[in-house]
Amino acid sequence: MTTIQMVKMSEHVGTEMLGLDLNNLSDGDVAAIKAELAARGLVVFRDQQIDERAHISFAKNIGPIVVNNYFPENGEFPEIAEVRKAETQMVNIGGGWHTDHSYDQIPAMGSILVARELPPVGGDTLFSSMAAAYESLSDGLKATLETLRAVHTADHIYGPQGFLSNSDQGADLKGRELKTRAVHPLVIRHPVTGQKLLYVNSAFTTHIEGWTRDESLALLNYLYSVGSQSAFQCRLIWQPGTVAMWDNRSTWHYALNDYHGHRRLMHRITIDGVPIH
Ligand SMILES: O=C(O)CCC(=O)C(=O)O
Ligand SMILES: [Fe+2]
Numbered sequence: 001m002t003t004i005q006m007v008k009m010s011e012h013v014g015t016e017m018l019g020l021d022l023n024n025l026s027d028g029d030v031a032a033i034k035a036e037l038a039a040r041g042l043v044v045f046r047d048q049q050i051d052e053r054a055h056i057s058f059a060k061n062i063g064p065i066v067v068n069n070y071f072p073e074n075g076e077f078p079e080i081a082e083v084r085k086a087e088t089q090m091v092n093i094g095g096g097w098h099t100d101h102s103y104d105q106i107p108a109m110g111s112i113l114v115a116r117e118l119p120p121v122g123g124d125t126l127f128s129s130m131a132a133a134y135e136s137l138s139d140g141l142k143a144t145l146e147t148l149r150a151v152h153t154a155d156h157i158y159g160p161q162g163f164l165s166n167s168d169q170g171a172d173l174k175g176r177e178l179k180t181r182a183v184h185p186l187v188i189r190h191p192v193t194g195q196k197l198l199y200v201n202s203a204f205t206t207h208i209e210g211w212t213r214d215e216s217l218a219l220l221n222y223l224y225s226v227g228s229q230s231a232f233q234c235r236l237i238w239q240p241g242t243v244a245m246w247d248n249r250s251t252w253h254y255a256l257n258d259y260h261g262h263r264r265l266m267h268r269i270t271i272d273g274v275p276i277h
Helices: 027-040 052-062 130-135 139-145 213-227
Strands: 006-007 015-018 044-046 081-085 112-118 123-129 148-152 183-187 187-189 196-198 204-207 233-237 243-249 250-253 263-272
Touching: 015 027, 027 044, 027 243, 044 233, 052 112, 123 130, 130 196, 130 213, 139 196, 148 250, 196 213, 204 213, 233 243, 243 250
Parallel strands: 015 044
Antiparallel strands: 006 015, 044 243, 081 263, 112 243, 112 263, 123 233, 123 250, 148 183, 148 204, 187 196
16 A cells, blocks of 8 residues: 555645555555545545546546536546636636535535646635534534425526526536425534534525525525634645545535636546435
């Protein structure tokens, strides 16, 4: 097994795992990567020379691949979705705090993102720990949250009236006709670590089951303000050769949109999840 140097990216989330070659992993390396991902929510690899085929085979080592219904596909490799912003576009994908696929009955475990084209500066991605956010709450609020479930959908984003489909990203997106709806507990347990996690997000959670939208927003906006505190975050500064993998159950992420006039292209493979509760 390779000697891996582990560098924490912040107190609560993210580890850079240095010394690995993703083209050449032992079973022990794969086990170490999975364990660190479960523990820290985000693992980052630097200086990788990973082509599309290697990206796909690394992903298959982690779990079954699931193709995002909305993002444009890479022409040659349908397993790979493209997260892209052209010099001429103003809106980016993922430009607000969210977790991917919470609108699915069984949300994706996570994604593996490979930096293909980066702006000269900017385009960082922020991550936030939903374990730390949950832990910071009072026992009283924790107990209340445990009794609640929330409704998640992507229709207001990708549907015909949706924010992204009507933005300058719209022409690239697919899946406009799809309908999504899932109900998940506000607090879930991580399927591997058993840790309790806050599971709502400002992109896809519409309301708390049985509550009006206004009532829901009073509580949800408070939870979003907690989840987006800088104390629970880390910041990923991408470089050529950077690969990142995150866990959608235990983290939120936010792709910063501060590089207008420059291209950014990421290749994304999403890994299937397991039922959450
Ligand atoms: O471009 C990024 O850094 C992340 C975009 C995003 O939200 C995603 O791929 O799920
Ligand atoms: Fe995302």
